[in-house]
Amino acid sequence: MRTEAVVEGLRVTACTFSTDGPEADGTVSWDSTTVVIVEAQSSGCVGTGWTFAPAAVENIVIGLLEPVVQGRDALAPVAAHTAMRVASRNAGTAGLVGMAISAVDIALWDLCARLHYVPVTRLLGGPLSEVEVYGSGGFTTYDQERLDEQVSNWLGFGVRAVKIKIGESWGHRVGRDLDRVRQVRELVGGDVEVFTDANGGYDVGQARRVGSELDELGVTWFEEPVSSDDLDGLAVVRSAVRADVVAGEYADGPSYVERMVRRSVDCLQIDVTRCGGYTGWLRCAAVAHARGVEVSGHCAPYLTLPVAPATPGLRHLEYFHDHVRIARTLFDGAPVPVAGRLAPRQLPGHGLTLRRSVVDEHRASRGGRTR
Numbered sequence: 293m294r295t296e297a298v299v300e301g302l303r304v305t306a307c308t309f310s311t312d313g314p315e316a317d318g319t320v321s322w323d324s325t326t327v328v329i330v331e332a333q334s335s336g337c338v339g340t341g342w343t344f345a346p347a348a349v350e351n352i353v354i355g356l357l358e359p360v361v362q363g364r365d366a367l368a369p370v371a372a373h374t375a376m377r378v379a380s381r382n383a384g385t386a387g388l389v390g391m392a393i394s395a396v397d398i399a400l401w402d403l404c405a406r407l408h409y410v411p412v413t414r415l416l417g418g419p420l421s422e423v424e425v426y427g428s429g430g431f432t433t434y435d436q437e438r439l440d441e442q443v444s445n446w447l448g449f450g451v452r453a454v455k456i457k458i459g460e461s462w463g464h465r466v467g468r469d470l471d472r473v474r475q476v477r478e479l480v481g482g483d484v485e486v487f488t489d490a491n492g493g494y495d496v497g498q499a500r501r502v503g504s505e506l507d508e509l510g511v512t513w514f515e516e517p518v519s520s521d522d523l524d525g526l527a528v529v530r531s532a533v534r535a536d537v538v539a540g541e542y543a544d545g546p547s548y549v550e551r552m553v554r555r556s557v558d559c560l561q562i563d564v565t566r567c568g569g570y571t572g573w574l575r576c577a578a579v580a581h582a583r584g585v586e587v588s589g590h591c592a593p594y595l596t597l598p599v600a601p602a603t604p605g606l607r608h609l610e611y612f613h614d615h616v617r618i619a620r621t622l623f624d625g626a627p628v629p630v631a632g633r634l635a636p637r638q639l640p641g642h643g644l645t646l647r648r649s650v651v652d653e654h655r656a657s658r659g660g661r662t663r
Contacts, residue, residue, distance in 0.1 A: 299332055299363065299403070308324050308327075309618050310323060311324060327342050327343070327618060328342060339402035339641060340398075340644070345391040349392045352392040360375050367407060386542075398570055403641075405640055406641040411638060411639060411640065418599070418601035418603075421635065423633060425449075426446075428489075429455075431457050453608070455488065457490075463495070486510065488515065495518065495525075496525040503532060539560075543566070548576075553583040557585065561589075561590040562589065564592055564595055593609045597634055623644040
């Protein structure tokens, strides 16, 4: 175990991966996903973090964040996180800057854990215990056959819940939304929960009406029925439906979470690639826990997995189709769920190894499209 080391520099690369078919949710469509990868170096050791963001995040990491973390104590990622947020005051700490901070923070935690030769989970004080995942995808562009195929694949992993996209065309195809929910409910039976994600595609009145129909279909999770910026609207829908109303994936820090968990959600989503990495995740989760609100990991399951067992009030992680496919292509060491659960690797850091040949193959031009 090292007792001292400094961050020597950051290497930043953006990679773009085409989808395996047309994809859309209630409000946007996409045909590729861009991943910005950050590698932090110290004493011959490399820590890796990443975020799902436009390639322009490269410029933020190189121009704004690397000068802040270079030369700092590689065994003190929390101090580096604080320094990055201070340096980002005038640029803001949400959006692209928040994604950049997240990728660097994760890389620094991975580096620190590798220098100590322990899993990140242990460094964060958590046990190497399994966490529950749910299947997620079910894009509005899928036909019945493709949707059945994807859901059946998740069931093969033993998941206890599956999630599909609704709110198609900004809520203009409610009939199809409900037909697709019925299709999934019939396929999974009564022992598997059905979740829905409208991505803010409905207005408040429409969300209440759709939510009533979803209640009748036994849906237990109604994600972003209205825009996550509309905290009052979320609260109205929450008071009108039996399903848990869920949001929070755009949280950039504890103050955002504190406003949301007061009355707007039954379960808070946190995205480790947006909220400030592992440091930001733990701070956001602590605020939710203080309010008695459970948390769920939004997307990026393999990146969230190391911090999950150290999180009080964790409900589950999202096993999101696009991010799973990319991570299993880009890294060695990404496991598949067993009995609906994933366990952190008993290896130094987050346990994943970057495949350099894949990085070179998918290197993106800056400004690439992303989900």
